[in-house]
Amino acid sequence: MSSWTIAAAQSGSRPGDIDWNIQHHIEFIHQAAARDVDLLMFPELSLTGYELPLMAELALSLDDLRLQTFAIAAQQHQMGISVGLPLKAEDNVRLSALTFLPDGTRIAYSKRNLYGPEKDIFTAGSTLPMFGYQHHQVALAICADISVEAYARDAAQRGADLYATSVLVSEQGYEADCSYLARWSRDYQMAVMMANHAWPTGGYLCAGKSAFWDPNGRQVIRGGEGEQLIIARRDGNHWQGEMLSLPCPSVI
Template sequence: MNALSLTLAAAQSASVAGDLAANLRTHLAFVAAAAAAGADLLLFPELSLTGYEPALATGLALEPDDTQLLPLREACSKAGLTAVVGAPVQGAAGLQIGALILGADGSCRVHTKQYLHPGEAPPFVPGNGGELLAVQGLQAALAICADSNHPAHADAARARGADLYLASAVIGPTGYSSDSALLAGHARRLGMPVLMANHGAPTGGYACVGRSAFWQADGQCLIAAPGDGACLVLVRRVADDWQGEVCALPA
């Protein structure tokens, strides 16, 4: 990696089931906090804008040009950061689990989940991923939850030139140990740091445990949220040194 400085943030947010307006307010608060911390990129959990609610997803699909997203897009542009937020999207093959990439330049593009968990189809169909995301001269690959359970996904990202692996997740107490071990393994095997954002409260029947985290390229966990609840996990890279901290959101 050749960037001298970079600040990444994982938003450990809580989503209200199906309530886009409430969740947008939460996202705006996280953008403001990340901007104050100097973040270049802010990663949210899977389906963060709607909650992980497959039964409601058909009526909650968003398009990149949806006017409801404008305040959030404008906030990202004003702050000069890129945010990756989660929502259902309507693809050519059907409803997909998406990540909307809200660029610091005001743009919005879609990344879709390639590997579905059992029980997600229907209503969802597999997506086809998306392009790498440029951040401060580096290339980041996105993974949406089960994508990261497949080593082939991380391997393909690295082969395409990814320097970072960004995982938006829904992880409960029974899955955290194995899922975090997989993410650490990707980092160690591929020499590619990994940032993971998990929900900080229950969603879709999952008692999400939070513990959003960052693994360095040797697979060692640099920083992790101590548990659930809303917070920002921040990691800063200056030259070859990573530093991390967990920050509570301003009241």
């Protein structure tokens, strides 16, 4: 099997400050590019923070000019980049992950298993787009999606090599969510990555500790607290992990 390097950006977001958050994402992208990362995953609603009362106001369209920054970075660094955002879809707003591929393609995935008050704000997604990147197949999931076995099973049956998840997980829910992800990687023999927030957002104290499991259910690496890149590299059938702590700017 070919080599492949993927990473979770354990980043922090300023509440509702899209412009600042975009620039902060670019800092992570540059660090990932310097380490030859092929696919970089940011946390749930990373461009806005998990600020539910602001979602209707902050929702972006697929062709919002501010997002061009990521399209350019994906092409420049030959890197897939997946960011979290509220996405306008006709007359609805969806809680989405938008992936930018080096060839200019943009692929949107919208959370299907909405949690609590999200149901009053967002319209649930209904499909699982898969994308191939350097001969690998990737399926996405967002936070509460990871508790639904049917979603993971469907991804595996469709040939996913990686189940890439963007989350907002507190210490209280962390171990339970990790148990799901370890189980899906083991039972369905696909790698699993989790990108969690580094800073408090939306009233939640985030656990950090982004992680990666190989297709046998073995946790290759688990991050710590604060802003980090959690990197997993595959050479042949062997995965190894690397953790890079990044300087933390002021949250406010």
